[in-house]
Amino acid sequence: MKKIGLFGLMLMLILVLAACGSGDSDEASGEGGTDNGDAKKYTVGVDTTYPPFEFQEDGEMKGIDIDLINAIAEDQGFEIEIEAMDFSGIIPAMQAGQLDIGMGGMSITEKRKETVDFSDPYFESGLSLVVAKDNSDITSIGDLKGKTIAVKKGTTGANYATENKEEYGYEIIQVNDSTSMFQEVANGSAAALLEDYPVIQYAIAKSDLDLKVAGDKLNGDNYGISVLKGENDELLKKINDGLANLKENGNYDEIISKYLGE
Known part of the structure; x- marks a missing residue:
């Protein structure tokens, strides 16, 4: 009985040591990732x-x-x-x-x-004011009084629109993505939108959108x-x-x- 007990104790010790030795391999790597x-x-x-x-x-x-x-x-x-x-x-x-x-x-x-x-x-980069291609009334953000501007949530365009809303007197529509923002202007729900200039230039060139950039960049970032x-x-x-x-x-x-x- 004593021999059997000693063997069992040694076996348990081996299993514990094996378990401890294998624990580190699955841990996260520390500083991110x-x-x-x-x-x-x-x-x-x-x-x-x-x-x-x-x-x-x-x-x-x-x-x-x-x-x-x-x-x-x-x-x-x-x-x-x-x-x-x-x-x-x-x-x-x-x-x-x-x-x-x-x-x-x-x-x-x-x-x-x-x-x-x-x-x-x-x-x-930098922000551009964008309007429908046939819109000749809006050439700058100063022309938006009483109108609506579309922006994408969480962007510098949304921040810029919010910070300047009182000065220029427009309303804001916030959407989740660029496609929805373009659509707001296309269907007339918004008179203009704000988008980073390389993005809108690429979108207009590649997708043949009925949009155009109005005036110079509003800022640089x-x-x-x-x-x-x-x-x-x-x-x-x-x-x-x-x-x-x-x-x-x-x-x-x-x-x-x-x-x-x-």
């Missing part, structure tokens, strides 16, 4: 209704942001998984721990800096790649290093030219 063999894997949130930066074609995600983050990941030796969602949900998803990286033609603003850390700028504030310094460094390498080796210019011909 998950371990995937030798490379970390990060989840990227994008808005696929935002060509030329993100869009779907033949069931495949394409665009400047898609190509750019894939090239950065390859350059820096990490993997990515891309999640499509409404632009307004990207930062909340990062706050909830569902995303590691946020893109979507995200303008670098002081308000967003309260929540996220941005990479170095990768594209200079820069796009950045975002991570949760104070939580992903290592990842942010990888993004910046990768972006710098792409600009140096010419791959960045190739990506931009592919979609904008610049």
Whole structure:
């Protein structure tokens, strides 16, 4: 009986040690992302209704942001998984721990800096006022008094419209995506819309929309790649290093030219 008890005790000790030794392999990798063999894997949130930066074609995600983050990941030796969602949900998803990286033609603003850390700028943009192609009455934002303007939720266009509403005396319609915003102007529900100039120029050229840009850009801003504030310094460094390498080796210019011909 004593021999049997000793054997059982030794067997239990072996099983406990084996269980403890196997526990580390399935844990998350620490500062954002998950371990995937030798490379970390990060989840990227994008808005696929935002060509030329993100869009779907033949069931495949394409665009400047898609190509750019894939090239950065390859350059820096990490993997990515891309999640499509409404632009307004990207930062909340990062706050909830569902995303590691946020893109979507995200303008670098002081308000967003309260929540996220941005990479170095990768594209200079700005807001354009857009009206129906046959509209000759609206040539500037000053012509919108008593009219309605359409904007996309969570964007710099929405912020600009809200901040200047009292000064210019217009009403605001907020929608979830660019397609719906274009439709508001097309069906006459809104007299104008606000959109980033590269996006609307691309949309007009590629989709033959009955829209046109009215006047000069309303402002200037820069796009950045975002991570949760104070939580992903290592990842942010990888993004910046990768972006710098792409600009140096010419791959960045190739990506931009592919979609904008610049």
